[in-house]
Amino acid sequence: MSAQSSNPNPDGGVLYAFTQPTPDFTLDFIEGGNRYECYYTDPQIQLDPPIYLAMYELGHLSGLNERPYQALTDDRSAREDDVFRNRLTFLERRIYKNTSTRGTYRGPAPVLLTVAFVIKDEHIEEFNRWYEEARDRAVGKSIFILTKLQEHTTDVSKVPGWCRTRRFVAVEANNLRQGGQVVEYDQIPEGHSEFIAIHYFDVDNGLEGPEFEYAQTRPWR
Template identity: 35%
Template sequence: MKGPGYLAVAIQPGSSTDEAAFHHWYNTEHGPLRLRLPFILTGDRYKAADDQTPSWSAVYNVSDLAWIEKRIYSRLREERSQQEKKVMSTFDSLDRKIYSIISTEGDFEGPAPLQLAASIRVKEADADDFNKWYEEEHTPMISKIPGWLRTRRFKMEVGGLMGMPPQGEVEYLAVHDFEAKNGLNGPEHEAARNTPWRKSIIEKVVWQQRRTWSHHLTFDALEEPPSSVITTDGAELRFQLEGNPSDPVIVCINSILTNLHIWDDVAKALTTGVNGQTYRVLRYNSRGYSQQAERSNPARFDLLADDLEYLLQRVGLDKVHAVMGVSMGGVTAINFAIRHPEMLEKFIACDCNIASSPANNTAWGERIELAKSKGMGALADVTMKRWFTEPNHESENAKKVLAMVEQASLDGFAENTGALCNYNLKDRVPSIKTPGLLIAGDGDGKLPEAMQKFGIESASFKSIPEAGHLPMLENHDAFMDAVASFL
């Protein structure tokens, strides 16, 4: 599919559908999420005005149907929010169809107070005659009906519940826009329906359906805070993109409980140049650092990797030079190389593991209880001391991380531990072909030894002396030397 088009969705709520929840979800989440995508030009909801079912519809004008087949759109259905799953499970029916545009008559740009939608199937052998009649006689006569605003004609590209027409047939849709007060079913309309040419064409029609819809609501794009992207399920990814737009891009992903500012010095070094090359840097707060929406899905590493995919698509980056992450961000970088190898040239994973363990799961549970009972400040203190080597406990960077952890969302932290307690990439890492660099601070417990046994043939390992869990903060120069030699 390609070129301008039209997406039409008809819904019949079920007997158990909560009407208020249905409208709240559609008006504040489902429709606005789609309007945030650059290729969805307009979106409107309509209510049946003809006593037929389905009783509700939503229609979207699309700039190029090629986008509908890409992940930036399909993930809207693949990663439905908890609220969406709950509401949609109560529907009697949902009928989704996609059309390419054939022609437009009239200057009106909508939304129309009332729409008359006529779907017609004819045999392919009769399509030319049908289209000639519609363009040369029927639309001009429809345009004479009082209150007429515009007529658009479309050809079906993706069928709904009825599927695509049988082989040898084609389905067309005509959408006639009218004022609320109009002359439908009046003399001009009757004249359009009673010509000899029309009668000869109707004899060739295989199937037809006519629906009348009254306008209910126009969607607005879901608002996002400045320099933030809201994922399809409501998680906020605050980001910072800096550097020369023509430079290769490096993505930096933070650990649990920290934010994008753990990369401040790294970003400065990369944007000003290493080994004679300057880079553009995209860094962001992984989901969970700030409070997530109630409708957000549980954090898992596949979802975290797909968050990065969505962020890159939203900022217009098809492929980046490297993805670099630490701790939880390191696992995300590895999983991104597994799930989206076409979107990166290299990856760097720091101080992480490729599978959770029972001991770690117990530790995360204890940390959650500590935060709940004594507050994030108590968690921040023990976390900083665990992540930094003892000589650096009073360093400025340690104080910086201490403040980050104190400001992190407790609920978001608890959600993210769900990812860290439930993952195993051991069977998947052998598939990685992307060149990688594994880095660990030599003071980060058993991780340096464990990371050398990951089994990623395309990756090398580098230990950073005098550093713990966040080597970019404890031994910045050695860390950047390792990164620069790999990039």
């Protein structure tokens, strides 16, 4: 385990897409890529139909403005157009820029734990110090993506099965709803920024054990 965070590719990031297919739609024609089924940590909350996350690594964010990527939207086949217009309850698309990485890459992780924060811009520097250095005070409010937790990298790294943690800042997001209409993503208030931390775990992990319980119940420091 690496004791300190680094940012090996400051120009890179991830394309993060949540989808909720209609009940009669299957995605068996997709044979590759990192795709996850989303769960709340509260077992009383069930997602029906399921929501899926697809996460694509981006070597450089500028590639999203180049023709090969733009053509995916501009030059859809009839089948692709039917999928986007009629087969998805919604498609939520977000683009995040790398800010730091801690831990070792071991291939695609079978389990992800994702936490999001909306932070006032004047508190970003303090927030980053808290997350990386476990300082005395944190600023911000956790919002729901895959779970509702308030913890930092050091606490989570002690959970058995932890592989690495990556942190990102949002640079673009929108919703493509049923019917193909793009709706601007307006959840982030003016003067704020959204950050996410993605914690990677092995399939055999301690997410139901005492270390994780400690991480999620420990007060802000």
